[in-house]
Amino acid sequence: MTTAIVTGASSGIGRGAAVQIAKRGSGVILTYNKNPEGAHETVAEIEKLGGAAVALPLDIGRSETFPAFRESVCRALADTWQADSVTYLVNNAGFGRMSMFEDTTEELFDTFVRVILKGPYFLTQTMLPLLQDGGAIVNVTSNSALSSGLEPGYSAYASMKGGLVVLTRYLAKELSVRGIRVNSVAPGPTRTRLADDAFAKYPEVIAPIAAKTALGRVGEAEDIGKVIAFLLSEEGGWITAQDIEAAGGYNL
Template identity: 45%
Template sequence: MTRKIALITGASRGLGKNAAQHLAAEGIDIIGTYRSRADEAEALGAELRAQGVNAVMLQLDVGASASFAAFAEQVASALREHFGRSSFDFLVNNAGIGIRAAFAETQEEQFDQLVNIHLKGPFFLTQKLLPLIADGGRILNVSSGLARFSLPGYAAYGAMKGAIEVLSRYQAVELGARRINVNTIAPGAIETDFGGGAVRDNPDLNAYVASNTALGRVGLPDDIGLAIASLLGDGGRWINGQRIEVSGGVYL
């Protein structure tokens, strides 16, 4: 049986890396992207190949939409050369950055950067990759708990993630004819290096988040990687157009 292939943006670190590891553990081949950390990406590729799956790492800046057509050609070439296929099965739009700034102090440059990376990027990257996504495949867009609850300093970031959730529903409707299902996964606060590692490294912040979470702790990368693997597994085949928050019950 032909193995499934997942393309994960921002796979060299954080939640993207963890998702790649868990998908590989399920026997899914990986195409991962990285923006600048080629060494980390190649180390992950070697790790995944040692587990017995095929893994290829490609450079991509999701904030540079003018590069997407050339990137799609790279993906097509990688599929032919490394996987013997003309399509892949799962797209995980994960790559992103965090900018914390009060609404009244958010600069237009910061806003534009977030738009390019978190909204325009996934919109047009998915569009360019559509011919390479297999019929019956799946798209998983990464949102945030901050699209549901509001914390000072994340007006722009939360707005982008809210837009991604709306976009996902439209994609689910328009791609349904190809049996492609589209969902968003919305992590809560997770102990990674995202946003400078504040949740992981600041004990007071960590304790504050844990105290407002029903399950009494901050999330771990494995919590999200396992959820992504579950949604892309057989159990997720009839889940479509949904927002799935994976936060342990924060701010309920």
């Protein structure tokens, strides 16, 4: 039995990934921060598919809580799957906010560092003893860190996501001795609750984004979830150290 940890899976890309991973037969430990109801909806969706999932609280911006989280994971593994290790880790939890360079405060910058870069770095370090040899890690980055997704207002956010791309390559190098593959997925504009539920609040932005996308629509969480699940799977077994853009040809 394979098991996966998916952070930030109460909605959006995290939920999409958790469901797609469960569809492929893995048990899922999913985390939430401020949306426990959404996390339980994700668990219910997985259970409806015949899978098993457990939701645990985690604030990815508070690295001092990671050892206690690891203990919670150990208990969930033992109680639900009679296991003592995990096969996959998906570092997805985060937040997004537009802020022009000249308006970006040190407080916002430091929050981006803590949540988007420091959080995945030290959570992965904390969970490493539980991760099986031959397992896999996927970090969720963003095409805002790529030339195709370069838009004004994301200098701080994209800088942290770019750091996560570099971290992905280093982890792939260092963890290869254990047969652990590490990749990242860079979504383009995707219909999620990111940026304070912007797509729901401002539906007028959808048509222009679709017009800039070669495949003619805005991305859905399921689109990204499928790519993440593939990279974790045996079919993705010869892929490591890659940052794969999943954006439908945005700005192509």
